[in-house]
Amino acid sequence: MIAVIKKELKGYFLSPIGYIFIGLFLIMMSLIFTSEILGYYKSNNFEYIFFSGATILTFVIPVITMRAFSEERKNGTEQLLMTSPLSLTRIVLAKFIAATIVVVITEICTLLYFAVLSYYSMPNITITLCTLLGFLLLAMSYISLGIFASSITENQIVAFILTVGLLIASWFLPEVNSIFDNFSLINIFSGFPYGQINIADTVTMISFTALCLILTIIVLQRRKSVQ
Amino acid sequence: MIKVENVTKKYGTFTAVDNISFKIEKGEIVGLLGANGAGKTTTMNMITGFIEQTDGKILIDDIDTLKRPKKTKRKIGYMPEGVPLYTDLTVKEFVTYMAEIKKVNRKEIKEKVEKVLKETGIEDVKNKLIKNLSRGYKQRVSLAGTLVNDPEILILDEPTVGLDPKQITEIRSLIKKFGQNHTVILSSHILSEVSQICDKVIIINKGKIIAVDTPKNLEERVSNDNSVYVTVEDKENKIDSIKDKIKNIKEVKLVEQNNDGTKKYMILGEKDKDLRKEIFEVFAKEDITIFEMKKADSTLEDAFMKLIEGGEK
Structure with a gap:
């Protein structure tokens, strides 16, 4: 499994994908940081940028997940992977972990803003850690959905659009009816930057991630008998 | 030993492989022969566990491929049609990766990779990116990836398609060489290839086996014309x-x-x-x-x- 994680990470950083993801995300975060935190709020609330960050994440996560299975399928390399003694669960987990590592690297980069702020006055560390945790959980949910989308098509663009589409739909669901309040990942995340780690929210995000990964495994397993 | 028992594969209403049975002994080189779309690749994919049969049983050394796939997959080296490769990796990285996902003992990986690079004659390009290699070299890289864990059974799907005549001879002699101590199944629609390399030929047409024999016997079966x-x-x-x-x-x-x-x-x-x-x-x-x-x-x-x-x- 470690071999697959290593290979996936290599794939991200030998191709432009990884740099595009981190670069794009950081450019947008920097703009928000300058205009909102330094310009508008003039505060040391590091966590504020992550409200907008969550929105940006919707558009950049699919960049790193769209290739996960669709490219393997298109190039036929899927055959190499599926005929190896690795189980489907491990293969799916490996791809998930690799993408999560890319997000973790990005989060570490955002500490730069924290450093800038702490030059003026110390931001609240507890809230910062809480926000980063929530952001990671949110990213994991998005990644798992992205990987699922990429498992059902061999076209990367389709996988990308499908992921973005579903994520945007999840923003607006609560506006249709309050029943859907708990379906909006972004709403669930919004508690974390206030320093609240809500068990229900945490469990929802983790189980959403698990659900998408299990669905991916089922899709891949099912394909063996129908393809 | 590979035993295929009454295996059928259906795609919806279309039957790609229709109730086939055959047996391949240890050390044999067997050719699966048939026109395009006859069911060769489907049959191979089922043996390797890439897809699952609709009906029937496949046993590799008496182990069911559906019940204990991890065990049977370890015994098989599969070179799929069209040589899929991770083209962003170098030759050595790719072969090492293949060794890793095939769970070769960590300490042996380096040594086995070196050995297989030498055997397939790609040592001199080992640090090149795969995407920059010619078709013949890609075929060798794929073969190296297949051989790296020393599988007992080699399954090669159309191993010489798209090569020039010189490369074809080279790949054939490589296959012959590995056939001396491996069981080999190869598919082809080129008859002369099969008759040159194989001990036994299985002819498939429209998903059914129509003959299993040695190339020589098959020739004799129709040689009554004078x-x-x-x-x-x-x-x-x-x-x-x-x-x-x-x-x-x-x-x-x-x-x-x-x-x-x-x-x-x-x-x-x-x-x-x-x-x-x-x-x-x-x-x-x-x-x-x-x-x-x-x-x-x-x-x-x-x-x-x-x-x-x-x-x-």
């Missing part, structure tokens, strides 16, 4: 009445009319009689000049066509 090809200069068309002069001739058929005035005929004779001596003598008397005379060999090609035609009837 015909001779002659190219002659025969200005007065005396050959039309040749049947009366040589009793053993059953039929004379014009095959080709060449630009230089010569004609090529196929002369069909009675069974088990060599006509060549008589043709030579009689034609000389009749003033028909022989430019070329050749006994027609029945080939695996004939066997294949006959069997397929027979199977369809």
